[in-house]
Amino acid sequence: MNKQQFDVLADILGLSATNKDAVHRVMFDGEDGDAVAADNVTRMRRADAAIRAAYVVHSPMEFRVTVGHRDTHRMPGTLQLSVGDIVRLVGHSTERWIPVRVTALPDSPAGYYHGVIVEQLVKTSKFQAGNGVRFSEDQVMTEAPRASSRRRRTVFL
Numbered sequence: 001m002n003k004q005q006f007d008v009l010a011d012i013l014g015l016s017a018t019n020k021d022a023v024h025r026v027m028f029d030g031e032d033g034d035a036v037a038a039d040n041v042t043r044m045r046r047a048d049a050a051i052r053a054a055y056v057v058h059s060p061m062e063f064r065v066t067v068g069h070r071d072t073h074r075m076p077g078t079l080q081l082s083v084g085d086i087v088r089l090v091g092h093s094t095e096r097w098i099p100v101r102v103t104a105l106p107d108s109p110a111g112y113y114h115g116v117i118v119e120q121l122v123k124t125s126k127f128q129a130g131n132g133v134r135f136s137e138d139q140v141m142t143e144a145p146r147a148s149s150r151r152r153r154t155v156f157l
Helices: 002-015 017-029 035-055
Strands: 084-092 097-104 112-117 132-135
Touching: 002 017, 002 035, 017 035, 017 097, 035 132, 097 132
Parallel strands: none
Antiparallel strands: 084 097, 097 112, 112 132
């Protein structure tokens, strides 16, 4: 959360100037706060997560398809996901995997799963923790990324 987001959220929650300053010190400066500040920090984080999940939703077009109809290790449609499962998607913009918790299953076989990003692994990525996500089953990575099996030759000049 940046300063502007903090200010807007504090205004939405109706925090007084005193409470806003106390919460800011706890969240941004790492200071210890009293029980009221701790309660307001919890309220701010919950509200931030709810707003992000509802209003910031990344579409399936932002993620790489990781399995196709020619793959022999896993055919599309064979992966069974449940609400609460943590899956990995690969973002086109970062080419890094993104952990996502499944929050809703598709209504039809051709529909999309809904999820929430659990952790932001790439610091400058637009895929922030708490953002909503829509994805299909064939975009889910089931195995960890492997290093290239091709050996590089070192040439000494």
